[in-house]
Amino acid sequence: MTAVAPTPSPRAVNLGPAAELISKEEGHRQPLAPEFVSPHDFSPLEVAYDFGRVRREDIESGPRNIWRYKKLLPVPTTVEQTPNTEPGCTRLVRADRLAKALGVRRLWVKDDTGNPTHSFKDRVVAVALAAAREFGFDTLACPSTGNLANAVAAAAARAGWRSVVLIPSSLERAKVLTTAVYDGALLAVDGNYDDVNRLATQLAAEHESWAFVNVNVRPYYSEGSKTLAFEVAEQLGWRLPEQIVVPIASGSQLTKVDKGFRELGELGLVEASPYRVFGAQATGCSPVSSAYRDGHDVVQPVRPDTIARSLAIGNPADGPYVLDTVRRTGGAIQDVTDDEVVEGIRLLARTEGIFTETAGGVTVATAKKLIESGSIDPDAETVLLITGDGLKTLDALGDRVGPKATVPPSVDAVQSALDD
Amino acid sequence: MTAVAPTPSPRAVNLGPAAELISKEEGHRQPLAPEFVSPHDFSPLEVAYDFGRVRREDIESGPRNIWRYKKLLPVPTTVEQTPNTEPGCTRLVRADRLAKALGVRRLWVKDDTGNPTHSFKDRVVAVALAAAREFGFDTLACPSTGNLANAVAAAAARAGWRSVVLIPSSLERAKVLTTAVYDGALLAVDGNYDDVNRLATQLAAEHESWAFVNVNVRPYYSEGSKTLAFEVAEQLGWRLPEQIVVPIASGSQLTKVDKGFRELGELGLVEASPYRVFGAQATGCSPVSSAYRDGHDVVQPVRPDTIARSLAIGNPADGPYVLDTVRRTGGAIQDVTDDEVVEGIRLLARTEGIFTETAGGVTVATAKKLIESGSIDPDAETVLLITGDGLKTLDALGDRVGPKATVPPSVDAVQSALDD
Numbered sequence: 153m154t155a156v157a158p159t160p161s162p163r164a165v166n167l168g169p170a171a172e173l174i175s176k177e178e179g180h181r182q183p184l185a186p187e188f189v190s191p192h193d194f195s196p197l198e199v200a201y202d203f204g205r206v207r208r209e210d211i212e213s214g215p216r217n218i219w220r221y222k223k224l225l226p227v228p229t230t231v232e233q234t235p236n237t238e239p240g241c242t243r244l245v246r247a248d249r250l251a252k253a254l255g256v257r258r259l260w261v262k263d264d265t266g267n268p269t270h271s272f273k274d275r276v277v278a279v280a281l282a283a284a285r286e287f288g289f290d291t292l293a294c295p296s297t298g299n300l301a302n303a304v305a306a307a308a309a310r311a312g313w314r315s316v317v318l319i320p321s322s323l324e325r326a327k328v329l330t331t332a333v334y335d336g337a338l339l340a341v342d343g344n345y346d347d348v349n350r351l352a353t354q355l356a357a358e359h360e361s362w363a364f365v366n367v368n369v370r371p372y373y374s375e376g377s378k379t380l381a382f383e384v385a386e387q388l389g390w391r392l393p394e395q396i397v398v399p400i401a402s403g404s405q406l407t408k409v410d411k412g413f414r415e416l417g418e419l420g421l422v423e424a425s426p427y428r429v430f431g432a433q434a435t436g437c438s439p440v441s442s443a444y445r446d447g448h449d450v451v452q453p454v455r456p457d458t459i460a461r462s463l464a465i466g467n468p469a470d471g472p473y474v475l476d477t478v479r480r481t482g483g484a485i486q487d488v489t490d491d492e493v494v495e496g497i498r499l500l501a502r503t504e505g506i507f508t509e510t511a512g513g514v515t516v517a518t519a520k521k522l523i524e525s526g527s528i529d530p531d532a533e534t535v536l537l538i539t540g541d542g543l544k545t546l547d548a549l550g551d552r553v554g555p556k557a558t559v560p561p562s563v564d565a566v567q568s569a570l571d572d
Numbered sequence: 573m574t575a576v577a578p579t580p581s582p583r584a585v586n587l588g589p590a591a592e593l594i595s596k597e598e599g600h601r602q603p604l605a606p607e608f609v610s611p612h613d614f615s616p617l618e619v620a621y622d623f624g625r626v627r628r629e630d631i632e633s634g635p636r637n638i639w640r641y642k643k644l645l646p647v648p649t650t651v652e653q654t655p656n657t658e659p660g661c662t663r664l665v666r667a668d669r670l671a672k673a674l675g676v677r678r679l680w681v682k683d684d685t686g687n688p689t690h691s692f693k694d695r696v697v698a699v700a701l702a703a704a705r706e707f708g709f710d711t712l713a714c715p716s717t718g719n720l721a722n723a724v725a726a727a728a729a730r731a732g733w734r735s736v737v738l739i740p741s742s743l744e745r746a747k748v749l750t751t752a753v754y755d756g757a758l759l760a761v762d763g764n765y766d767d768v769n770r771l772a773t774q775l776a777a778e779h780e781s782w783a784f785v786n787v788n789v790r791p792y793y794s795e796g797s798k799t800l801a802f803e804v805a806e807q808l809g810w811r812l813p814e815q816i817v818v819p820i821a822s823g824s825q826l827t828k829v830d831k832g833f834r835e836l837g838e839l840g841l842v843e844a845s846p847y848r849v850f851g852a853q854a855t856g857c858s859p860v861s862s863a864y865r866d867g868h869d870v871v872q873p874v875r876p877d878t879i880a881r882s883l884a885i886g887n888p889a890d891g892p893y894v895l896d897t898v899r900r901t902g903g904a905i906q907d908v909t910d911d912e913v914v915e916g917i918r919l920l921a922r923t924e925g926i927f928t929e930t931a932g933g934v935t936v937a938t939a940k941k942l943i944e945s946g947s948i949d950p951d952a953e954t955v956l957l958i959t960g961d962g963l964k965t966l967d968a969l970g971d972r973v974g975p976k977a978t979v980p981p982s983v984d985a986v987q988s989a990l991d992d
Contacts, residue, residue: 216636216661237925238663241636243688248655249732266686268663268925270963310925312669316990321978329966332973335922337990340975347981354983502755505657505688505730543690543963546749553752555760558741561767563774570736570757 165286170226171202173371176473184226186287186363188370196469197371199226206419208390211382216241218275218379224415225379226372227282236281237307239274240379242266244387244535249503250516254523258533260393262384263506269330270541271462271509272405273303276376277365281307283372284363291316291362295352297345298327298462299540304365305334316355316362318348330544377405381412384535390422394532397430397519399511399539400440400485401463403470406431409537410477429477430528431485432518434458434510438487440471445485449475459490459548460510462540484527488517494552496520497542507542515539585706590646591622593791596893604646606707606783608790616889617791619646626839628810631802636661638695638799644835645799646792647702656701657727659694660799662686664807667956669923670936674943678953680813682804683926689750690961691882691929692825693723696796697785701727703792704783711736711782715772717765718747718882719929719960724785725754736775736782738768750964797825801832804955810842814952817850817939819931819959820860820905821883823890826851829957830897849897850948851905852938854878854930858907860891865905869895879910879968880930882960904947908937914972916940917962927962935959 165184172181175190176198182190190197206223214220218240219232232238243263251259267274277300281292292308293316294300301317308315315336319328320343332338341348356364363369385392392413398406410429417424433441436458443451451471456464468474478485488496493510496517501507508516515536522528557569585604592601595610596618602610610617626643634640638660639652652658663683671679687694697720701712712728713736714720721737728735735756739748740763752758761768776784783789805812812833818826830849837844853861856878863871871891876884888894898905908916913930916937921927928936935956942948977989 217663235668238665243637243658245658249730263688265690266688268683268686269927270685270690270961306921306925306927308925309922310669316986318986319975321975326966328975329969329973330927330963332975333918333921333927333962333969334925335918335973338975339986339989340978341981342978343981351981351983351986355986358983498753498755501726501753502729505726505728505754507689507726507750507753541963542753543750543961546746549749549753553749553755555739555741555748555752555758558760558762561761561763561771563771563778566736566738566759566771566775569759 166228167226167283167286168222168229169201169203169224170199172200173197174200186368188368199371199375203419206421208421211386218278218376221379221382224382225279226375227279228286231282234282234285235311236278237268237274237310239267239278240383242383244384245504245506247504250500253499253503254520256523256528256530256534260535261500261504261506262380262535262537264380264537264539265506265508265541269299269302269306270544271299271303272377272380272539273299274307275379276373277303277307279376280363280365280369280373281311284369287363287369289361289363290314291359293317293352293355293362293364294366295345295348297323298544300366301331305331305336305338308336309334318352320345320348374404374408377408378412378415380405380537381409382416385413385416385422392416392422392425392427393535395428395430395528395534397432397515397522397534397536399463399515399537400431400433400468400474401465403440403468403474405539407470407473407477410481427481428483429481430483430518430522431474431478432515433485433487434460434463434493434514435487435489437464437466439466440468440474441485441487443471444475444478460493460514462509462511463514484522486518486521486527488514488521492517494548494550497548498553500538501542506538508538509540509542509545510548511540512538586648587646587703587706588649589621589623589643590619592620593617594620606709606788608788619791619795623839626841628841631806638698638796641799641802644802645699646795647699648706651702654702654705655731656698657688657694657730659687659698660803662803664804665924665926667924670920673919673923674940676943676948676950676954680955681920681924681926682800682955682957684800684957684959685926685928685961689719689722689726690964691719691723692797692800692959693719694727695799696793697723697727699796700783700785700789700793701731704789707783707789709781709783710734711779713737713772713775713782713784714786715765715768717743718964720786721751725751725756725758728756729754738772740765740768794824794828797828798832798835800825800957801829802836805833805836805842812836812842812845812847813955815848815850815948815954817852817935817942817954817956819883819935819957820851820853820888820894821885823860823888823894825959827890827893827897830901847901848903849901850903850938850942851894851898852935853905853907854880854883854913854934855907855909857884857886859886860888860894861905861907863891864895864898880913880934882929882931883934904942906938906941906947908934908941912937914968914970917968918973920958921962926958928958929960929962929965930968931960932958
């Protein structure tokens with residue numbers, strides 16, 4: 153008989169309403185822990201809740217950031233008392249000029265560029281940090297090529313934690329600077345993003361005190377995207393929109409927006425009115441869109457080739473769940489070329505004064521295509537999720553925008569340049 | 573006898589509580605109009621108000637942007653109903669880690685990078701647009717090298733107005749793109765910023781329908797900076813801070829923050845407790861700091877040479893008024909070298925996860941210097957105004973930040989890089 157070390161009983165954690173982890177495929181339940189794959193069916197683990205009663209007043213009297221929704225998130229009840237980046241409560245902009253350009257009646261843009269590091273990643277990282285603190289980690293880590301690296305390094309700095317951020321050594325200098333400035337441990341790895349990702353998984357297994365936000369604390373991290381749904385509903389006056397367009401990278405965000413809407417309905421915080429979820433991809437990395445078009449349930453991995461790098465995940469973990477969500481709600485998925493992405497960026501800037509990164513260009517251009525094909529109902533209210541900032545993907549504009557003219561410093565020269 | 577055309581009576585404008593324009597030097601009063609210099613004493617014109625009663629509830633029940641303060645601004649009473657960029661309500665961050673690094677007890681950072689185009693300029697431009705609309709203009713214009721150009725082009729796009737933005741033709745490509753994307757009339761002018769500025773003044777005189785935000789509608793525009801003071805006070809729970817550090821470019825912002833605090837006290841919205849206003853400049857453009865140090869009342873123009881370009885105004889229009897404000901409130905003015913600016917940027921990023929442009933580096937570094945010299949009381953509560961975003965001045969970081977190491981994709985290599 154072999155001596156077996158006793159399994160330590162799970163540490164009693166205070167993660168607010170979070171009750172258990174549950175496997176997405178077969179619903180196996182297990183205690184809250186920093187784990188991400190079910191040992192029973194090998195499917196992703198997701199947070200299950202015991203919400204109790206949540207009232208609108210509880211939320212409305214909370215802080216002007218995502219912690220107003222703490223009773224709906226896997227975070228300690230005292231979460232707002234510990235330093236974190238406090239993202240959220242970004243603008244929901246009524247977009248009448250874009251609506252007119254697209255030929256729809258009521259359109260809103262959720263502008264998540266207003267977050268601390270200017271992308272929705274601040275939401276998920278803030279939740280990951282709060283949960284990681286509770287689990288006893290002391291280092292916040294991630295593999296990333298952009299927005300996530302910024303968000304992790306900033307959140308760790310604010311909290312006084314160490315960060316370890318792994319990037320491919322070929323990353324452009326501007327993207328290196330915007331993470332390095334926070335002075336964590338930024339490591340350039342000789343290899344492509346797949347190599348970096350694999351290394352992150354190895355390191356997560358090796359280092360017990362490192363919380364890799366999108367690996368070992370991923371179930372908590374991904375719940376942060378629900379706050380996009382919560383805010384949209386609250387900003388609409390506590391109701392759900394009829395249609396929403398969400399970009400797809402791993403697919404997590406789209407499924408969590410859906411989860412957020414459902415939770416609000418189940419808790420009676422909004423009327424559980426029907427809504428349709430639409431997914432947006434760049435054609436150069438459109439495995440979920442292809443599967444949707446072909447009527448498949450599984451997603452065939454691809455090798456990404458698109459300017460929309462923040463969406464360039466060739467083997468999206470939540471792809472099948474995205475297909476489920478979109479089909480269940482009566483939505484659709486579509487993809488757009490890089491040229492259309494740039495036109496989407498320009499259209500949003502020209503009509504609403506919002507400058508988005510390439511991912512937002514994907515969302516706008518896909519919405520346009522879905523409207524033209526009749527998939528999106530032009531008479532139903534629609535929300536577009538704009539999840540990142542144009543300042544981070546300037547290169548995508550290439551030579552397509554620039555001054556109208558170069559003139560000598562004279563009134564007449566200005567006049568004739570404008571008359572041209 | 574010469575036939576004289578009758579002077580048109582001033583158009584009855586609805587600019588809310590704004591009653592008249594008043595000259596800053598001798599107090600000459602004149603009706604509200606798109607004018608910026610008094611014909612009587614040639615001093616700048618400023619908005620005078622007839623506030624009536626304003627209650628905290630009026631503000632608290634307003635929108636989550638600067639229009640919640642519409643009863644304190646020169647804007648129509650219906651201002652929130654017309655498309656504009658809706659800036660403001662940015663975070664006031666309790667900065668305990670920065671406080672510790674600086675050796676002070678209670679410190680707050682007002683993080684204005686959360687605005688639509690990521691600088692405080694969105695505030696002043698939004699007010700300028702609202703007033704310009706009321707005066708019957710149809711084009712929003714400015715000379716600029718950076719933040720102002722972004723804000724004007726974005727606000728005009730959102731409103732469906734034409735914009736005319738004049739930039740020096742030598743401007744870096746990244747800064748050109750971030751304005752050009754909004755698709756207004758962006759004109760590159762062969763000349764330096766002084767040439768561009770002069771041209772703007774000529775064009776403002778020539779084109780009756782062009783509102784140059786910082787020229788002919790400057791009295792309205794500059795009032796937008798009061799909203800920084802209003803928000804700080806409201807976010808502190810309706811009270812004034814004891815000390816505030818404000819960067820100085822033209823000096824307008826500093827004087828308007830003071831004006832905002834005074835108005836809140838006069839209206840009984842806060843207790844009129846004493847506060848001290850401190851000014852921050854880069855040594856390479858420090859005419860106001862020099863005048864303060866030398867005990868002068870006038871400001872000697874300089875030729876700017878600093879990386880803090882958004883503060884590089886060599887002949888600051890409001891310099892004398894800044895000196896008045898700082899001396900009246902018991903504050904001080906100090907300046908810092910470009911090296912200190914970069915260290916200021918890095919210190920804020922490292923301690924609070926906030927990445928500011930060079931102007932914010934000036935503010936942090938100047939605060940540090942004022943604390944070390946004893947000018948700022950370390951036991952009194954202090955607010956730092958961070959007015960722009962690090963993504964816009966990446967070049968300033970030069971080679972000072974970067975990855976800790978470049979490693980092969982192996983766990984051991986990561987470990988030894990971190991151990992170094």
